[in-house]
Amino acid sequence: MNDMTNPDLQNSVQNPARRDFVVKAAAAGGGLALGFNFLAMPSVVLAQGASAGAPELNAWVAIKTDDTVVIRIARSEMGQGTLTGLAQLVAEELDCDWNKVTTEHIFPGQSLARKRIWGDMSTGGSRGIRTSQDYVRRAGAAARMMLLQAAADDWKVPVGEVTVDRGTITHSISGRSTSYGKVAEAAAKLTPPDVKSIKLRDPRQWKIAGRPVKRLDTADKLDGSKIYAVDVKLPGMLCAAIKDCPVFGGKAVSFDQAKIANMPGKPVAYRVNESTVAVVADTWWRAKKALDALPIVWDEGPNAKASQATILAHLTTGLTSNDAFADINDGDVNAAISGAAKKLEAVYTAPFVAHACMEPMNATVRLTAVKAECWVATQNAEASMATLSQTSGLPLSACEVYKLDLGGGFGRRGGNQDFVRQATLIAKQLPPGTPVKMLWSREEDLGHDFYRPIAQAKLSAGLDAQGNLVGLNIRVSGQSINAFANPAAIKDGKDVRQLQGMWKEPGDAQIGYTPPNLRTEYAMRNTHVPVGAWRGVNTNQNGYFLECFMEEAARASGKDSLAFRQAVLQKNPKHLAVLNAAAQKAGWGSPLPAGRHRGIAQFMGYGSYSAAVAEVSVTGGNVKVHRMVLATNCGHAVSIEQIAAQVQGGVAMGMSALLSQSSVANGRIVETNFHTLVLPKMVHMPKVETVIAPTFDFWGGVGEPTICVVIPSILNAIHAATGKPVRSLPLTGGLRLV
Amino acid sequence: MAKLNINGKEHDVQAEADTPLLWVIREQVGLTGTKFGCGIAQCGACSVHINGNLVRSCSMPLSAVKASDKIVTIEGLSPNATHAVQKAWQEIDVPQCGYCQSGQIMAATSLLAKTPKPTNAQIDAAMTNICRCGTYQRIRAAIHKAAGNTAAAAEVMANEHTVV
Numbered sequence: 021m022n023d024m025t026n027p028d029l030q031n032s033v034q035n036p037a038r039r040d041f042v043v044k045a046a047a048a049g050g051g052l053a054l055g056f057n058f059l060a061m062p063s064v065v066l067a068q069g070a071s072a073g074a075p076e077l078n079a080w081v082a083i084k085t086d087d088t089v090v091i092r093i094a095r096s097e098m099g100q101g102t103l104t105g106l107a108q109l110v111a112e113e114l115d116c117d118w119n120k121v122t123t124e125h126i127f128p129g130q131s132l133a134r135k136r137i138w139g140d141m142s143t144g145g146s147r148g149i150r151t152s153q154d155y156v157r158r159a160g161a162a163a164r165m166m167l168l169q170a171a172a173d174d175w176k177v178p179v180g181e182v183t184v185d186r187g188t189i190t191h192s193i194s195g196r197s198t199s200y201g202k203v204a205e206a207a208a209k210l211t212p213p214d215v216k217s218i219k220l221r222d223p224r225q226w227k228i229a230g231r232p233v234k235r236l237d238t239a240d241k242l243d244g245s246k247i248y249a250v251d252v253k254l255p256g257m258l259c260a261a262i263k264d265c266p267v268f269g270g271k272a273v274s275f276d277q278a279k280i281a282n283m284p285g286k287p288v289a290y291r292v293n294e295s296t297v298a299v300v301a302d303t304w305w306r307a308k309k310a311l312d313a314l315p316i317v318w319d320e321g322p323n324a325k326a327s328q329a330t331i332l333a334h335l336t337t338g339l340t341s342n343d344a345f346a347d348i349n350d351g352d353v354n355a356a357i358s359g360a361a362k363k364l365e366a367v368y369t370a371p372f373v374a375h376a377c378m379e380p381m382n383a384t385v386r387l388t389a390v391k392a393e394c395w396v397a398t399q400n401a402e403a404s405m406a407t408l409s410q411t412s413g414l415p416l417s418a419c420e421v422y423k424l425d426l427g428g429g430f431g432r433r434g435g436n437q438d439f440v441r442q443a444t445l446i447a448k449q450l451p452p453g454t455p456v457k458m459l460w461s462r463e464e465d466l467g468h469d470f471y472r473p474i475a476q477a478k479l480s481a482g483l484d485a486q487g488n489l490v491g492l493n494i495r496v497s498g499q500s501i502n503a504f505a506n507p508a509a510i511k512d513g514k515d516v517r518q519l520q521g522m523w524k525e526p527g528d529a530q531i532g533y534t535p536p537n538l539r540t541e542y543a544m545r546n547t548h549v550p551v552g553a554w555r556g557v558n559t560n561q562n563g564y565f566l567e568c569f570m571e572e573a574a575r576a577s578g579k580d581s582l583a584f585r586q587a588v589l590q591k592n593p594k595h596l597a598v599l600n601a602a603a604q605k606a607g608w609g610s611p612l613p614a615g616r617h618r619g620i621a622q623f624m625g626y627g628s629y630s631a632a633v634a635e636v637s638v639t640g641g642n643v644k645v646h647r648m649v650l651a652t653n654c655g656h657a658v659s660i661e662q663i664a665a666q667v668q669g670g671v672a673m674g675m676s677a678l679l680s681q682s683s684v685a686n687g688r689i690v691e692t693n694f695h696t697l698v699l700p701k702m703v704h705m706p707k708v709e710t711v712i713a714p715t716f717d718f719w720g721g722v723g724e725p726t727i728c729v730v731i732p733s734i735l736n737a738i739h740a741a742t743g744k745p746v747r748s749l750p751l752t753g754g755l756r757l758v
Numbered sequence: 759m760a761k762l763n764i765n766g767k768e769h770d771v772q773a774e775a776d777t778p779l780l781w782v783i784r785e786q787v788g789l790t791g792t793k794f795g796c797g798i799a800q801c802g803a804c805s806v807h808i809n810g811n812l813v814r815s816c817s818m819p820l821s822a823v824k825a826s827d828k829i830v831t832i833e834g835l836s837p838n839a840t841h842a843v844q845k846a847w848q849e850i851d852v853p854q855c856g857y858c859q860s861g862q863i864m865a866a867t868s869l870l871a872k873t874p875k876p877t878n879a880q881i882d883a884a885m886t887n888i889c890r891c892g893t894y895q896r897i898r899a900a901i902h903k904a905a906g907n908t909a910a911a912a913e914v915m916a917n918e919h920t921v922v
Binding site for chain 2: 098099100101232234235237238239241242243244245246247248250251253259284303304305306376377378379380425426427428429430459461462601605657660661663664665668669670671672673693694695699700701702703705707708709710711712713714
């Protein structure tokens with residue numbers, strides 16, 4: 021994406037209000053985070069007000085007299101490392117001393133007050149770096165140019181004679197030098213350069229970006245001092261526990277306040293909305309205990325009899341129905357398969373999966389007649405603020421969202437701002453100015469998620485006499501995220517999003533295989549269960565469907581699993597290259613210890629190419645994943661160590677589908693805590709090796725793209741070990757992950 | 759009213775006897791480094807030390823804690839995060855979102871107190887906390903590093919990333 025067309029870009033570097041803003045922020049005494057003045061937490065105040073009083077070169081960069089470089093970060097940090105990566109990109113062009121870089125978050129009200137100078141703040145779809153990189157690099161470069169100009173002006177020499185190295189400006193002819201901190205105030209008064217004319221550094225010559233650097237946000241995660249939204253404490257704050265009708269689509273009919281009136285903590289029950297009840301008390305534990313004791317009459321509604329079996333039966337009708345639409349339809353698939361020397365067909369099932377962020381959903385809201393404030397962990401602070409505004413009835417200009425780093429996001433805390441809405445609805449019923457922290461129990465969190473959608477797929481293939489793939493038909497039947505969350509995105513009833521990773525168009529989530537006859541189809545089969553974006557979204561199901569079937573086809577062809585894929589990837593060299601990179605690092609074809617078997621997979625999503633090789637042993641049904649090699653071509657690799665960390669995270673999160681699912685019985689989710697929703701732990705984690713293979717000709721994502729190859733590479737290794745394909749998740753039929 | 763000794767300091771707390779220690783620590787004492795994750799002792803985010811033993815505080819009622827019990831939370835583990843485990847965590851850059859890391863660090867320090875140089879199998883057995891971000895590989899390396907087992911740490915981190 022080229023952000024030169026972004027009106028925010030020039031604005032963010034050339035804003036006449038910038039000094040005014042700094043003056044106001046400094047005058048307020050608390051720096052940027054005015055709202056945090058109310059928090060008795062010095063660490064938060066400091067972190068948020070890092071640039072207070074410092075000259076602002078542009079919206080992204082402020083430099084203090086002690087040479088500290090404060091880089092503003094508009095995207096959310098949820099562990100994925102975007103904060104460090106964006107700072108690297110700014111620092112790279114700024115040419116400052118990396119050891120003097122610090123960061124501060126931007127809040128959406130601040131951005132709105134400056135005409136959205138910081139642009140899009142949403143953080144999902146693995147876009148945090150790739151869609152910000154152009155304008156933040158230009159901002160870093162513009163700041164550098166202004167700082168050099170200020171030094172040159174001071175010395176009365178041409179700016180072309182001035183050089184900079186790590187924040188030290190030198191005029192070698194006269195032997196003079198100064199620092200960024202010393203000239204920042206003068207530089208801030210200069211007219212910013214035309215950002216469009218700035219020539220950015222060749223990424224192959226990067227010195228700070230593209231290098232392994234330590235994260236900037238580790239220290240306070242080691243001693244308990246980091247404040248998450250769940251830790252927010254405000255004067256006079258009350259706490260709320262919440263319960264939504266266990267059956268999706270049901271209602272809360274009534275509740276009996278009298279039964280809890282005498283419990284400790286002065287608990288009071290409130291109706292939040294049609295289906296939800298909350299109890300507010302002086303502490304969360306007392307609120308929760310009272311909520312558990314509160315008699316609530318539910319009307320479970322029309323879905324109370326839905327079960328996993330009824331939902332799967334509904335999906336299965338979509339495997340053969342006439343209502344599917346074809347996205348790709350190359351050649352004549354039916355003729356190619358029916359006329360093939362060898363035919364095969366298989367049906368796969370992928371269940372609902374919960375996000376299970378370690379920090380349960382929560383939000384703290386304080387409302388007065390003129391101000392609405394929310395402290396929240398959010399992937400989309402502007403959506404949080406819009407929800408706060410709509411629900412409170414106050415205009416956006418009267419709202420602020422104090423964004424805190426997330427204890428996990430994975431797509432749960434993006435578009436769906438249910439937690440902000442609920443907390444606001446509770447706050448509206450309290451005396452004005454009373455802050456209320458609403459926190460979900462784990463049972464609420466796992467029982468009221470927006471789940472990764474359930475899906476099935478039937479794949480059919482034809483092989484010629486030489487074992488070449490001559491026809492491939494992919495029919496996906498399952499629930500549509502857009503139908504639930506964004507129906508307007510479905511064009512003419514065709515939701516191509518559910519075929520993510522199997523699109524013909526290059527660049528984002530393109531299918532790599534080009535057999536002469538290829539058809540992809542989707543039949544929409546919605547359920548009553550809420551669905552949403554879950555790290556990797558539909559590439560998870562589709563990568564598993566396609567790559568496990570390609571393994572079956574390779575075995576039927578008698579060819580090597582790698583060679584079979586290579587043959588149909590010839591027209592897409594980037595897909596092929598990343599597959600080869602993984603295979604080479606993993607030693608594909610080389611001997612393995614006795615009992616170990618390999619599986620391979622490749623797929624594409626979020627603008628990046630991914631492949632994996634898994635090494636697995638299966639002993640008496642016990643599946644052990646020993647080693648995983650993953651390769652990624654994300655175009656540009658900004659934070660090397662964080663890319664490796666994200667790949668490892670994708671392995672752990674992907675592997676959770678081997679262990680458990682969110683299943684439906686009596687209209688509700690069965691697995692509502694970690695004794696039944698079993699997640700991978702240390703013992704399950706294989707050794708993960710990441711091959712980073714950037715080609716520098718595009719910008720792809722990092723957080724999500726690799727997760728889609730985890731499951732198919734492992735299942736294909738199991739297939740190699742047992743001789744039998746795995747076609748449903750989690751593992752069953754005598755197989756268990758150990 | 760109950761008396762608790764937390765991080766070497768006495769606290770008088772006003773809480774019902776069945777209140778989980780986690781919530782007393784977080785809401786009455788005000789130490790929020792110890793985290794709520796599940797409430798049923800499955801995830802370990804709430805791990806603290808009591809008299810040197812690792813305890814999942816979400817499932818221990820206040821009534822089970824004596825005034826003489828010495829409770830240590832993440833905040834009291836060391837001055838200025840100088841415990842070998844915290845230093846190794848920093849050097850290896852273990853945390854991603856960080857939410858579970860208080861509990862992970864408390865579990866790791868407990869393991870090393872009893873088993874100064876653990877094997878991979880001993881790490882697997884002892885480290886049963888959930889990390890949804892998937893930092894397990896770096897946790898394993900950091901435990902070896904904190905134990906002074908540089909060879910084992912290097913083996914875990916070998917080929918962690920290769921740029922081609």
